[in-house]
Amino acid sequence: MLLSGCVGFGEEYTRIEGFSNRDAGAICLKGTTGTARPGNPPSRLAETPCGMINAIGLQNPGVEAVVNDILPTLDFDETRFIANASGSTIEEYIEVVRKFDESPIDAIEINISCPNVKEGGAAFGNDPDMSARVVAACRAVTSKAIITKLSPNQTDIAENARRCIEAGTDGLAVINTLMGMAIDIKSQQPVIGNVQGGLSGPAIKPVALLKVHQVYQVARAHDIPIIGQGGINSPEDAVEFMLAGATTIGLGTSLFYDPMICKKVNAGLLDYLEQHQLGSVAELTGALKLPEKVQVCGECE
Numbered sequence: 001m002l003l004s005g006c007v008g009f010g011e012e013y014t015r016i017e018g019f020s021n022r023d024a025g026a027i028c029l030k031g032t033t034g035t036a037r038p039g040n041p042p043s044r045l046a047e048t049p050c051g052m053i054n055a056i057g058l059q060n061p062g063v064e065a066v067v068n069d070i071l072p073t074l075d076f077d078e079t080r081f082i083a084n085a086s087g088s089t090i091e092e093y094i095e096v097v098r099k100f101d102e103s104p105i106d107a108i109e110i111n112i113s114c115p116n117v118k119e120g121g122a123a124f125g126n127d128p129d130m131s132a133r134v135v136a137a138c139r140a141v142t143s144k145a146i147i148t149k150l151s152p153n154q155t156d157i158a159e160n161a162r163r164c165i166e167a168g169t170d171g172l173a174v175i176n177t178l179m180g181m182a183i184d185i186k187s188q189q190p191v192i193g194n195v196q197g198g199l200s201g202p203a204i205k206p207v208a209l210l211k212v213h214q215v216y217q218v219a220r221a222h223d224i225p226i227i228g229q230g231g232i233n234s235p236e237d238a239v240e241f242m243l244a245g246a247t248t249i250g251l252g253t254s255l256f257y258d259p260m261i262c263k264k265v266n267a268g269l270l271d272y273l274e275q276h277q278l279g280s281v282a283e284l285t286g287a288l289k290l291p292e293k294v295q296v297c298g299e300c301e
């Protein structure tokens, strides 16, 4: 999957020479709210060692414009398109999901983990009760598949996943960005206009892998697929996420420096399957071989 916020509304990608929508199983559109949002003041991006911090602030033209003006320009025959629904209140999530429910979109991702907006977003996603309420409210107004995007910025992501599954989610996206900050020592000011932002890219991969492994312990009992994401940069990374429990994987920040990375990841996955005499990537999901006696507290060692 191409991840939300990293490919605009899908149409930008079709202009890149050599890219075919068939390279990706699905394209997730930019976070969409009930009404248009201008986003946060600049700067909105800062490069970090092995990653970047963003605080776009959910800039988007609003759900009406996305459904009426953008979706008709997308080629639904070639690939799947997934909406990314965001909101400041439960009512706003309902409004956005209801509108997408009446559209040709293939599935709806509920973004309860955006760290870059003052109300809603992570405020919902870091509280299991609120997460479950948002998912249940969205479930009630759509028959399309719902994917809930979980926040890594919380105490017990597995418990949150369990609550979202009970509330009716069909899939889980694990993880959204981690909260971060950068400071310009010349001006002695924050680099990001919003002061803080979401850290993504290879820097967050070890955290994301552990979160996928933790969520998988809950999700597998309910047969709920996980879209593993966070710093995936190579076929080897993709294999790691699948071994940890992901059914499929998403590419976000890596697209910024290699828009063609999907082809490499797909080709590398096929090589890996061949080398290990596996018939399908599905055989990798959760196939991690754990030591018999698992150390509970790795950080004490």
Ligand SMILES: Cc1cc2nc3c(=O)[nH]c(=O)nc-3n(C[C@H](O)[C@H](O)[C@H](O)COP(=O)(O)O)c2cc1C
Pocket: 003, 004, 005, 006, 030, 031, 032, 054, 056, 058, 084, 111, 114, 149, 175, 176, 177, 199, 200, 201, 202, 204, 229, 230, 231, 232, 250, 251, 252, 253, 254
């Ligand atoms: C510039 C930028 C904008 C993003 N916007 C959204 C968004 O609108 N909605 C959302 O759910 N996630 C958003 N994300 C998070 C990504 O979809 C992804 O979950 C996260 O970056 C981790 O994957 P990665 O390390 O491969 O980028 C954004 C990420 C970046 C870098």
